[in-house]
Amino acid sequence: MATHRRSLDTRMAPTKPRLRLGDLIEISRFGYKHWAIYVGEGYVVHLALADDIAGAAASSIMCTLTEKAIVKKEPLCVVAGRDKYQVNNKHDDKYRPLPSNKIVQRAEELVGQVWPYSLTSENCEHFVNELRYGVSRSDQVTDMVTAVGVTAGVLAVGLAAAGLIGILRTRSKREKQ
Incomplete structure (x- = not known):
């Protein structure tokens, strides 16, 4: 190319x-x-x-x-x-x-x-x-939109993972009691 x-x-x-x-x-x-x-x-x-x-x-x-x-x-x-x-x-x-x-x-x-x-x-x-x-x-606009989308996706996965960890910890504490 x-x-x-x-x-x-x-x-x-x-x-x-x-x-x-x-x-x-x-x-x-x-x-x-x-x-x-x-x-x-x-x-x-x-x-x-x-x-x-x-x-x-x-x-x-x-x-x-x-x-x-x-x-x-x-x-x-x-x-x-x-x-x-x-x-x-x-x-x-x-x-x-x-x-x-x-x-x-x-x-x-x-x-x-x-x-x-x-x-x-x-x-x-x-x-x-x-x-x-x-x-x-405008590739700058396309690149910015892509970067924002990827960032939002990563944040969503991170928040979901944090929520899941929180649920598992709560469940683990209840099971220990």
């Missing part, structure tokens, strides 16, 4: 990943990933805070507190700030990417538009996957 991640080679610190039009850019933030789409000449298009507050980390975090985001075209270095980023076209094996010129055209046509925002159904990852593949999806 081919990998579709290209990132900085740590031995060549000053170099950047080679970016191609329509690439998905995954920006590592504290506790989550912000997503953008590369549109050329160092610029990306992404969902950002709906008011005039610009900036790397504030953009995605503040969007979680609102129901609106704006489509912005900004330099990747501004969007990423000091955070690490990589090209991550992770669904190329599952979905056929649209032609790069079509991806860029669609992205740039949306710049300046206000979009609905929902952390679980209309976030920045949904946005860029829709542009690249024509499929709105």
